[in-house]
Amino acid sequence: MKYSCSLPCVKKHKTEVNCSGMRDKAAFVPMSKFDEINLLSDYRFLEDSSRLVDCGARDRLFPRHTSSKYLNLLKNRARRQNIDLKILPVGFTKRRINSTFFHKKEQRFYWHVKLIFPQSHAEYIEKRVPDNRILHKILETYVDPEKSDPVIRQRLKAYVTSQSGIKVYMKMEQGKCNPARFYELDPSESLLKNLENKTVIEYPTLYVVLMEFTSDDVLFVKEPVQALHPNQDQEEKAASCKSHKR
Structure with a gap:
């Protein structure tokens, strides 16, 4: 995570490192830094993935x-x-x-x-x-x-x-x-x-x-x-x- 002081600073950071501004949900986190927030984030990521797969399957079964x-x-x-x-x-x-x-x-x-x-x-x-x-x-x-x-x-x-x-x-x-x-x-x-x-x-x-x-x-x-x-x-x-x- 990078801290910025202003909007121009944010835009410059995004341009220089090709950053989208979105957190990488699948980024590696060492066990020494793995806390409850990371656990909750991983759980939510897996739930969202499961939900997308399920919705995709249902969309094929029940076309709109x-x-x-x-x-x-x-x-x-x-x-x-x-x-x-x-x-x-x-x-x-x-x-x-x-x-x-x-x-x-x-x-x-x-x-x-x-x-x-x-x-x-x-x-x-x-x-x-x-x-x-x-x-x-x-x-x-x-x-x-x-x-x-x-x-x-x-x-x-x-x-x-x-x-x-x-x-x-x-x-x-x-x-x-x-x-x-x-x-x-x-x-x-x-x-x-x-x-x-x-x-x-x-x-x-x-x-x-x-x-x-x-x-x-x-x-x-x-x-x-x-x-x-x-x-x-x-x-x-x-x-x-x-x-x-x-």
Whole structure:
């Protein structure tokens, strides 16, 4: 690691030694200097590698369809499950990154799910989540003290060490655009059950909130009454407003 005094100094260093500014995750570290941080870094490197291999294999098994016919199939299948699925026009970020698909043989959705942890200012994406998976099982890899990923566990320390527990919310997409309103979801039920009779724009976005913050009217409340979230995705808001005007 090299220390610099200014931006010109950084640029000069990158030019002279052809440095990208990124740490070499596979660099050799002698045992005499190997500490807990290096161990955590190696663990994360292996986990990322495994995840990339797994995602690559899944992408070959489940190619992403973007035709109008397939998108209509998704909406019709969702309607049969009492889910009002809205598909955004090409060009929207949510449309581009959405990995949700319907498995015809299993007759179930595999959802692209966005998880937002406002008390830790963190967001994560879960791809291909089967609709029969229980909600608390989805969250285990994030907030469970024993089953969560060590790196994520450190990032979500406020959630992992909380004694009060958590609540899970989903934004209501129907009604006035501002202020926003939220449904409280049941962690003991499946993702499918929690999405019933709700509108989903491209994919579910779930807000995981510490129990002690649920009484704060500015963020979330138990019932879907007036509530605001300061980090709301602007594209989601614009798309939601457009859908209400139609």
